[in-house]
Amino acid sequence: MNENKSKVCIVSTVNLMHMTLVSLYTSYFQKNEIPYDIIYIDKYGINESNEAANVYKFRSKNTKNKISKIINVLKFTSYAKKIIKKNNYELIIVWNELTAILMSNFLAKKHKEKYIINIRDYGFNDLSLIKKRTQKVIKNSSLTMVSSDRFLEFLPNSNKYLFVHSFNQKIFENNNFKYTKKDMGQPITILFIGKLSYPQESKEFIKKLGNDNRFSLKFVGVGTESLKSFIVENKINNVELLGSFRPDETAKYLEKADIINNLYRFGTIAEDTALSIKLYYAIYLNIPILTYDNTNTNKYAEKAGINITIPNEEPMNLADFIYTQYQQWDEKIARQKTNVVMTEIIDSHNKLHDKLNELLKD
Structure with missing residues (x-):
């Protein structure tokens, strides 16, 4: 691991192979020569290709047991928080709604308006506890990216949303x-x-x-x-x-x-x-x-x-x-x-890049 100082980190409760469209961020970072770290759960025990300056993998068995799954993600949350505290990133990319909900209090209190949430799916947002955590973490974000315009039907009202189409041209x-x-x-x-x-x-x-x-x-x-x-x-x-x-x-x-x-x-x-x-x-x-x-x-x-x-x-x-x-x-x-x-799809990507320019300007 190359322990160079990075300005940005991507934190996720899934393997890189399941982080659909993370290239929208990583390509931007590479193009602008911004070093970034990745912190994620590794359920498969594999090495996944990436260009991150530092990769922090939390090894977790891929299990179908619900209790084991809960224990694993809670352990990962603690692991990720320690790394984020230590490295004091300027911007945190929070990958998927589960990661955001698990880290909602930490992000809202310690990193207010220094993180971007990526909401990829419906995450039982009608449940009271999840609804409260979702509202809190979105309210205190710099930006909340949604992969569907219709997600606004179940998400809390906010002016933080940006709808970005999930097209990966790199493929x-x-x-x-x-x-x-x-x-x-x-x-x-x-x-x-x-x-x-x-x-x-x-x-x-x-x-x-x-x-x-x-x-x-x-x-x-x-x-x-x-x-x-x-x-x-x-x-x-x-x-x-x-x-x-x-x-x-x-x-x-x-x-x-x-x-x-x-x-x-x-x-x-x-x-x-x-x-x-x-x-x-x-x-x-x-x-x-x-x-x-x-x-x-x-x-x-x-x-x-x-x-x-x-x-x-x-x-x-x-x-x-x-x-x-x-x-x-x-x-x-x-x-x-x-x-x-x-044309509409590429325009949505450009809007995200404009926001990243704004957040990461020197």
């Missing part, structure tokens, strides 16, 4: 891929990419499109291997499970997609208000994306002209519905619309 730095729509009769590859958080929903989807030679279903990401026994038991032959992957391999897998699968659940605050990372892959590459109606992800996919919207009352034959919608999708009109939405 596509060495990629010249241009999407081309498949002709009628060619098999359509539907790609699920990312952590498999809803295996049952994926099994239902596979059932409806399984052994249909119009489709090739690919699943890549942590947890996708868990679908293997289901596929074998049901003798399904048009599914490929590719397991976990490195972030720098994302573009490689996206190049193989004709449609991106973003079908989770709907009808809950968490799923309906969020904006999926997969949405931004689809917008940038101009690839159609499967989304449920009445979700925020579908609203933006529709705006970009890349939506294949699945009604909340699902069609009797989902395979036929998706196939027909894909054939009717207009690639040229979508490309015009995605260009407009990409």
